[in-house]
Structure formats: C-alpha cells, structure tokens
Amino acid sequence: MSRIVLEARDVRYQYPRSREAITGISFHVRRGEKIALVGPNGAGKSTLLQMFNGMIRPTSGILLFDNEPVRYDTRSLRQIRRRVGFLLQNPDRQIIAPTVYQDVAFGPTNLGYDEAAVKAAVEVALRQVGLEGFERRPPHHLSGGEKKRVAIAGVLAMDPDVLVFDEPTTGLDPSGSEDLMELLDELNHAGKTIIISTHDVELAYPWADRVILLADGRIIREDVPDVAFGNPTYVRMAHLSVPTLLELSVELEKRGFTIPKRKPRSVLDMVHIIENHLHGSCGHPSPGTITVCNVDEGDTGTLASWVKARTIVVGAMGTRAKQCAEREALPLEFTYGVIDKCILRALRGKDSLILTTGSMVGRVAVRVEAYAKESGTTIRVVSLDPDGQPSQNG
Structure with missing residues (x-):
C-alpha cells in the first residue's frame, strides 16, 4: 500500500472574531490518490485546503507531510509550497506576469534554478497542460480554461508531489470541465497525488478514489465514493444529494436487479447490471476491437x-x-x-x-x-x- 503523504491530526482553525471554521478534523492522504473534499459553501473546504501548503496555520492540531510536522518558518514554508502545489478557484488571482512564459517561470526562478533549468521546466510544464507555443501570449487574452492551464503549469514547473485544486471547474462550461478533469487524470497517472474541493457530487462520484464529506467544518463521512455517498442520512447532513447513478442502482435493487458489491460509477457499469438482469437476451454480436x-x-x-x-x-x-x-x-x-x-x-x-x-x-x-x-x-x-x-x- 502507498505511504501516507499528507496527514491531519485533530486540526482546528478559527478566523479572528468568528466561530471555528475547522473543528477537530483528522484524516490522511496516500501518495497517488485522487481525493475529493465534498460539501456545500461554508463547509470549510477552502480553509482546509489552504492548510495543506502552509497558507493557513492551524489554530491547534498538527499537519504532517511525509510523516514530518509542517513547520512555518520561511525556509520550511518555501519547501512545503514547492512539494504541495495549490491552485486557486480564480486563475486571475494566481497569474501575475505579463506573458505566459514569465508566469510559469516565476516559481522555478524563485527556487534558484539557472536560466537553462528554468527554460526546461517551463517547456515541460506547458507541454503537460497543452499550451506549447503560448509562451509569448499575454494571459489576459486567454480563455478561462487556458488561464487555468497556465496556473497549473506554473505549479507543475516546480515539480510538486501533490496538487491541490480549490473548486477546479468553477467558471468552465461542461466541455471545459471535462477537459480539465481529463488533465487531472493524466497528471495523476503521471504520478501526482491530486486533492480537489467541490460541491458537485456528479463530478466527485466517478472521479475520486476517496471522498471526504464536509459540513460545518467537520468530517461527516470519509470512504470510497459509493460508500461515502451511499448513506442518504450522511449526504443530507452534508447538504448534498445522492449521485444519480448511485440513486438509480438503489432503485434497481428494489426492483429485483442484482447489484454488485462495487456500486456502478459509470454508464458502462449500469449497462452491465441491466444486461446481467436480462440474462443475455439482447443478443449481442461479437465484440468490436x-x-x-x-x-x-x-x-x-x-x-x-x-x-x-x-x-x-x-x-x-x-x-x-x-x-x-x-x-x-x-x-x-x-x-x-x-x-x-x-x-x-x-x-x-x-x-x-x-x-x-x-x-x-x-x-x-x-x-x-x-x-x-x-x-x-x-x-x-x-x-x-x-x-x-x-x-x-x-
């Protein structure tokens, strides 16, 4: 089993003159996982994510990276922010340079890379996000999806182990959202650990390896997606709805369909359940290639x-x-x-x-x-x- 890369132990956070935003949260993230923090607005998702790379320091409790407590001196914060890349909801708040090249080069330059190493890091990062040839373009001339990719490239140029996305599909149309989630899958298969926050259960359910349901600054449920979303009581406590495929499988089971232990997470899974119930009466041809x-x-x-x-x-x-x-x-x-x-x-x-x-x-x-x-x-x-x-x- 993969080793734990991030861990929270009884973490709490309280904004000045306000109630606790995070109330005693404990959990871990294993290297290579895709984790979705799912909850409504005000659940504490963004606050928790900002703790992962030291942007916010817990009021109490402890965060660990590779089994070492996160420290908050300047040198330690620079190191954790290189290894845990953070992507804001709004890329306009993260893009600061007049050209794409300069923006993506900002991180490796600050890490002390020489000119050749900076150039190589920028080239690799832009290739990863599909923006080769965009080096001289002004970021404010780009589409929303392209701006998000520039922001991602700026983080990738520092070669982090973990990528943290706060509401990654905000502001994107359905096609742009699909493209971005495909990119996250691609980065995950290249070895990156991915953590996202979202209130979209239909996005989180098929994508995540594990789901953490949040509400009012606390964990309601943490498990694989079909279990985390499978109890309507927990889902209601998190002010969410049950994903459509999971709800449909429950209804089919009530009607006598045999539902496997691993609940359907795609249309393919659902078709397989229905065809099994029909005992092959559909008369399929030989499979294609x-x-x-x-x-x-x-x-x-x-x-x-x-x-x-x-x-x-x-x-x-x-x-x-x-x-x-x-x-x-x-x-x-x-x-x-x-x-x-x-x-x-x-x-x-x-x-x-x-x-x-x-x-x-x-x-x-x-x-x-x-x-x-x-x-x-x-x-x-x-x-x-x-x-x-x-x-x-x-």
Missing part, C-alpha cells in the same frame, strides 16, 4: 487516411492526444470517459480508435481487462503506431 495509438511516438501524418479507410470512431485521452486529433483533422466522437465509451461501442460489435499519450496507454488495457474479468466478455485491444502501422503486439 479497441485500437490504441500513442501519439507521443512517431509521425501522426498518416492517421487520417488509416481512419478514413475503416468504419471506426475516434476518441482522445489527454491534452496532447486531442491536439493531435485537431492537427490531423480527425473528428472526435469521444473526449471524456473515453475508455468506457469505447467498451460500450465494442459490445455493440463496433470498432474504435483511442488516441492517447505515453502515461495513459497502460490505463486502457487495465480498464478493459477489469471489465472482462467482471463481465466474462473479452474485448480485443491492439496497438497502432502513429504512422498507421500495427505494432508487434497488434
């Missing part, structure tokens, strides 16, 4: 002709994969929840192509294999080189 292409390897110039020659739809996972699709004029059918949507298509006997990046390639095979184990249905996954040629295991 899922082809995976790592766009980080080789020339993608012949992908369009490969797709055009086949009855196939295309999905893209990750920022660079979506940029590749745009560059090669490939129409995208799926841009979020790509693997599950391609599995659903395969179950209808249809083929699909997933464009993805190096850190995400293995995720496709793991998810498809997990579904095969649960359902008993084998779906073929093959690899494709970016130049349109099957790889050796294709």
Whole structure:
C-alpha cells in the first residue's frame, strides 16, 4: 500500500472574531490518490485546503507531510509550497506576469534554478497542460480554461508531489470541465497525488478514489465514493444529494436487479447490471476491437487516411492526444470517459480508435481487462503506431 503523504491530526482553525471554521478534523492522504473534499459553501473546504501548503496555520492540531510536522518558518514554508502545489478557484488571482512564459517561470526562478533549468521546466510544464507555443501570449487574452492551464503549469514547473485544486471547474462550461478533469487524470497517472474541493457530487462520484464529506467544518463521512455517498442520512447532513447513478442502482435493487458489491460509477457499469438482469437476451454480436495509438511516438501524418479507410470512431485521452486529433483533422466522437465509451461501442460489435499519450496507454488495457474479468466478455485491444502501422503486439 502507498505511504501516507499528507496527514491531519485533530486540526482546528478559527478566523479572528468568528466561530471555528475547522473543528477537530483528522484524516490522511496516500501518495497517488485522487481525493475529493465534498460539501456545500461554508463547509470549510477552502480553509482546509489552504492548510495543506502552509497558507493557513492551524489554530491547534498538527499537519504532517511525509510523516514530518509542517513547520512555518520561511525556509520550511518555501519547501512545503514547492512539494504541495495549490491552485486557486480564480486563475486571475494566481497569474501575475505579463506573458505566459514569465508566469510559469516565476516559481522555478524563485527556487534558484539557472536560466537553462528554468527554460526546461517551463517547456515541460506547458507541454503537460497543452499550451506549447503560448509562451509569448499575454494571459489576459486567454480563455478561462487556458488561464487555468497556465496556473497549473506554473505549479507543475516546480515539480510538486501533490496538487491541490480549490473548486477546479468553477467558471468552465461542461466541455471545459471535462477537459480539465481529463488533465487531472493524466497528471495523476503521471504520478501526482491530486486533492480537489467541490460541491458537485456528479463530478466527485466517478472521479475520486476517496471522498471526504464536509459540513460545518467537520468530517461527516470519509470512504470510497459509493460508500461515502451511499448513506442518504450522511449526504443530507452534508447538504448534498445522492449521485444519480448511485440513486438509480438503489432503485434497481428494489426492483429485483442484482447489484454488485462495487456500486456502478459509470454508464458502462449500469449497462452491465441491466444486461446481467436480462440474462443475455439482447443478443449481442461479437465484440468490436479497441485500437490504441500513442501519439507521443512517431509521425501522426498518416492517421487520417488509416481512419478514413475503416468504419471506426475516434476518441482522445489527454491534452496532447486531442491536439493531435485537431492537427490531423480527425473528428472526435469521444473526449471524456473515453475508455468506457469505447467498451460500450465494442459490445455493440463496433470498432474504435483511442488516441492517447505515453502515461495513459497502460490505463486502457487495465480498464478493459477489469471489465472482462467482471463481465466474462473479452474485448480485443491492439496497438497502432502513429504512422498507421500495427505494432508487434497488434
């Protein structure tokens, strides 16, 4: 099991001349986890998040990073803020420089990097968030989603272990929200621990490894999402609603459907439950094939002709994969929840192509294999080189 990277022990915080905003909270975060703090406005989410990198010092209790107490002298705070990157709700409050390059370079420059190291850190960070070529642009000319990516790049340039996001999808339209959550998944698969705050149960339920329900500055429930959201009493105490998929599974169970121990967290999971109840009476054809292409390897110039020659739809996972699709004029059918949507298509006997990046390639095979184990249905996954040629295991 992964080691604990962040821990709170009986943490309390009281703003001057006000009641306690955090009232004796204890919990931990393991390295590599995706954690969602979920609660209404005023629950204490933002206050708690700001403690993680020393922006706020607890009134009492203790915070630990890698089993060491967080200290609040200047040197210690600089170190913790390098290792725990914090992203504000409003990127305009975090972006301070006249160009994208200067803003992203601010952190590594303050850490004492030489010019070459700063340039390399900025290039890597902008590539991670899909903003290559934006170096000279003024941030105030960018869209809301692009500004958020600049702010994320500024944090990534310092190579933190943990990324903390306060209401990450605030101000974004549904498409922008999907793109941002896909980026968080990509960063997580690259090794980052991710903590977000949100009041959106539909966002937190399928995304998080663990959910912490907060209300009135205290933890109401902490567990995996289907358990944390599974007790309506706790959900009401946190002034939230039960996620739609979880509520639907409860109703199906009351009507005689067999619901697995792991409750459905996607449309694919729900379809599997319904089809099991129908005992295969739907008469499925033989499953289609899922082809995976790592766009980080080789020339993608012949992908369009490969797709055009086949009855196939295309999905893209990750920022660079979506940029590749745009560059090669490939129409995208799926841009979020790509693997599950391609599995659903395969179950209808249809083929699909997933464009993805190096850190995400293995995720496709793991998810498809997990579904095969649960359902008993084998779906073929093959690899494709970016130049349109099957790889050796294709």
